[in-house]
Amino acid sequence: MTTEPKIWNTLERDYRERIEAARPYVMDGKVVEAGDAVKLLEAVIRPGDKVNIEGDNQKQADFLAQCLCEVDTEKVHDLHMVQSVLSIPAHLDVFDKGIAKKVDFSFSGPQAGRLAEYVRDGKIELGAIHTYLELYGRYFVDLTPRVALCVGVSADRNGNIYTGFNTEDTAVIAEAVKFHQGIVIVQVNELVDEVPRVDIPGDWVDFVIQAPRPFYIEPLFTRDPALITDSQILRAMMVIKGIYGEYGIQRLNHGIGFDTAAIELLLPTYGEELGLKGKICSYFVTNPHPTLIPAIESGWVKTMYCFGGEAGMADYVQARPDVFFIGPDGTMRSNRDYAQTAGHYALDMFIGGTLQIDKYGNSSTATASRIAGFGGAPNMGCDAKGRRHATPGWMKCGEEYGMHDELVGDLPRGKRLVVQLQETFREKMAPGFVDKLDAVALAENAGLDLPPVMIYSDDLTHIVTEEGIAYLHKCTSMADRMAAIRAVAGFTEVGMAEDPAETAALRERGIFKTPADLGIDVRRANRDLLAAKSVKDLVNWSGGLYNPPAKFRNW
Amino acid sequence: MALRELNFTFTPDEPRPFPVGWSHRGVVGSGDMEVMFEQRDLGGDVQIKVCTPVVGFDEVWERVLDRFVRESQVSDAVIEINDNNATPVVVSMRMRQAMEEARKEAE
Numbered sequence: 001m002t003t004e005p006k007i008w009n010t011l012e013r014d015y016r017e018r019i020e021a022a023r024p025y026v027m028d029g030k031v032v033e034a035g036d037a038v039k040l041l042e043a044v045i046r047p048g049d050k051v052n053i054e055g056d057n058q059k060q061a062d063f064l065a066q067c068l069c070e071v072d073t074e075k076v077h078d079l080h081m082v083q084s085v086l087s088i089p090a091h092l093d094v095f096d097k098g099i100a101k102k103v104d105f106s107f108s109g110p111q112a113g114r115l116a117e118y119v120r121d122g123k124i125e126l127g128a129i130h131t132y133l134e135l136y137g138r139y140f141v142d143l144t145p146r147v148a149l150c151v152g153v154s155a156d157r158n159g160n161i162y163t164g165f166n167t168e169d170t171a172v173i174a175e176a177v178k179f180h181q182g183i184v185i186v187q188v189n190e191l192v193d194e195v196p197r198v199d200i201p202g203d204w205v206d207f208v209i210q211a212p213r214p215f216y217i218e219p220l221f222t223r224d225p226a227l228i229t230d231s232q233i234l235r236a237m238m239v240i241k242g243i244y245g246e247y248g249i250q251r252l253n254h255g256i257g258f259d260t261a262a263i264e265l266l267l268p269t270y271g272e273e274l275g276l277k278g279k280i281c282s283y284f285v286t287n288p289h290p291t292l293i294p295a296i297e298s299g300w301v302k303t304m305y306c307f308g309g310e311a312g313m314a315d316y317v318q319a320r321p322d323v324f325f326i327g328p329d330g331t332m333r334s335n336r337d338y339a340q341t342a343g344h345y346a347l348d349m350f351i352g353g354t355l356q357i358d359k360y361g362n363s364s365t366a367t368a369s370r371i372a373g374f375g376g377a378p379n380m381g382c383d384a385k386g387r388r389h390a391t392p393g394w395m396k397c398g399e400e401y402g403m404h405d406e407l408v409g410d411l412p413r414g415k416r417l418v419v420q421l422q423e424t425f426r427e428k429m430a431p432g433f434v435d436k437l438d439a440v441a442l443a444e445n446a447g448l449d450l451p452p453v454m455i456y457s458d459d460l461t462h463i464v465t466e467e468g469i470a471y472l473h474k475c476t477s478m479a480d481r482m483a484a485i486r487a488v489a490g491f492t493e494v495g496m497a498e499d500p501a502e503t504a505a506l507r508e509r510g511i512f513k514t515p516a517d518l519g520i521d522v523r524r525a526n527r528d529l530l531a532a533k534s535v536k537d538l539v540n541w542s543g544g545l546y547n548p549p550a551k552f553r554n555w
Numbered sequence: 556m557a558l559r560e561l562n563f564t565f566t567p568d569e570p571r572p573f574p575v576g577w578s579h580r581g582v583v584g585s586g587d588m589e590v591m592f593e594q595r596d597l598g599g600d601v602q603i604k605v606c607t608p609v610v611g612f613d614e615v616w617e618r619v620l621d622r623f624v625r626e627s628q629v630s631d632a633v634i635e636i637n638d639n640n641a642t643p644v645v646v647s648m649r650m651r652q653a654m655e656e657a658r659k660e661a662e
Binding site: 229230231234423424425426427429465466490491496521522523525526 | 586609612615618619642643644645647648651652655656659
């Protein structure tokens with residue numbers, strides 16, 4: 001029997017064909033003129049390709065995204081977009097124009113409403129909504145992009161890329177694509193003779209394009225202290241005393257919420273007064289939040305590893321190399337993949353806010369008309385089962401775990417703290433606690449296999465509202481947990497079902513604590529307690545090194 | 556939007572008469588409210604008047620205020636609330652703050 005010899009390098013052959021088709025547009029080394037970018041994309045992208053447009057929190061391949069919207073749909077169509085973020089209009093315009101048809105992604109904040117509309121109208125076939133690590137993992141399994149449109153600060157003619165301190169996803173995308181014979185195109189703000197630092201080696205990059213304008217960046221992690229409310233300050237006091245202090249939380253993540261900004265600004269005042277300096281909050285994995293400046297300057301923070309940068313924080317970060325992760329070139333490098341991994345395994349606690357918590361303790365940021373995605377919260381907001389090192393907070397939470405004996409027997413095991421900060425009612429009286437999550441209706445409307453739940457009840461250990469703290473992990477049954485949730489749910493529909501006798505019993509068992517139980521004087525919950533009351537105060541704390549974006553300069 | 560007036564009277568189980576002549580807390584900013592307490596002999600009762608633009612939450616108001624009275628046992632006062640869309644969270648907090656301030660002042 002004779003058989004055709006099997007061809008083992010079809011990917012490489014395909015790659016060479018595409019590179020050949022792009023040859024007319026390559027000027028010098030790997031440089032392509034911005035004016036030829038659309039033609040380049042038409043030459044190297046084929047119908048049905050998986051394509052990634054790099055979209056981080058802090059830097060967007062916005063010029064290349066725009067160019068992709070301008071390709072000839074006769075040549076390029078039916079693309080499968082595989083990318084972490086859908087945040088700029090161009091990310092959805094490619095579907096509107098019939099260039100792309102399917103998407104697998106993680107987060108869609110600003111485009112969430114439009115995404116839901118397109119899914120409903122059949123303009124987008126939705127693969128799945130992932131957590132970041134999950135999507136990066138799939139880049140190396142069944143969602144490897146054929147072509148990646150990436151972004152950096154500068155490049156040399158050989159394609160060596162400097163990402164600046166917003167490295168974020170560039171490394172993981174370029175590696176997945178290039179090591180599967182795919183094509184990597186990078187837009188940069190400037191072409192230089194020598195990059196300050198090689199973040200992506202030139203042989204992983206096929207083409208570089210100097211974009212006509214610097215990449216888009218949004219100060220996503222900047223919270224103006226002037227907007228922090230008294231109820232946020234009350235919750236922050238409860239968290240510092242009843243959770244951080246109680247468990248000796250040394251390793252943690254803070255997200256973008258005003259609640260955690262309030263905690264950051266209370267460390268040098270209320271935290272100091274409680275004698276907690278050095279005992280809590282020594283190691284952060286987070287973006288460089290301007291509201292952390294007073295705590296850093298007061299000597300609270302030993303190290304801070306970053307997912308990405310933050311607008312206006314570059315000079316400050318560079319001037320604090322003991323705290324941040326700074327390269328030999330003197331600037332920070334970030335990496336969302338490593339920060340998420342740290343969030344999963346190296347931190348004692350996740351803390352964050354959400355839109356809705358149901359009566360069982362499941363939470364979601366999805367509403368019936370918005371497909372918002374998750375971002376990083378579920379990776380950090382879960383009890384990573386692969387963890388094997390002990391820290392005091394993790395051990396204490398494990399010792400208190402009410403279901404431990406049922407599930408593990410008499411062996412010791414720690415437990416990650418997963419804390420949700422929730423206002424019982426948000427603006428316009430939208431309840432923070434509900435009988436059933438809107439995510440369930442969304443899953444039905446959008447034909448999803450799974451309602452998009454951000455944090456599942458069995459991972460959640462604590463809920464903090466202005467009513468007090470529910471120590472849910474101490475519960476020994478679902479009935480207990482539901483009663484504890486009713487106790488913190490205030491005057492929402494869920495909270496109205498509270499039975500005062502049941503709540504009193506939970507207080508006896510230390511499962512529910514009010515501010516008074518925690519020894520917190522609610523009169524003090526006001527803005528006088530903030531270490532900085534305005535963006536101007538933050539600039540002063542930084543010794544002038546923090547350079548806030550124009551929209552935060554109101555003086 | 557037109558303001559509505561809601562009136563409530565509560566009788567705490569173990570009345571603790573309001574300890575000072577007058578107390579005030581908060582501002583009528585958006586999402587906030589002001590509350591004024593005035594000492595008056597009501598034979599162990601407490602009267603609360605709420606001026607609010609919000610419609611459809613009368614029962615929530617009653618429960619928030621009832622719980623405040625149960626927890627504080629405040630009596631013999633006229634309480635006036637000028638609301639501008641404060642959430643129950645803010646209402647409870649402003650009430651507790653004003654009450655604790657007054658009791659501190661009386662010590």
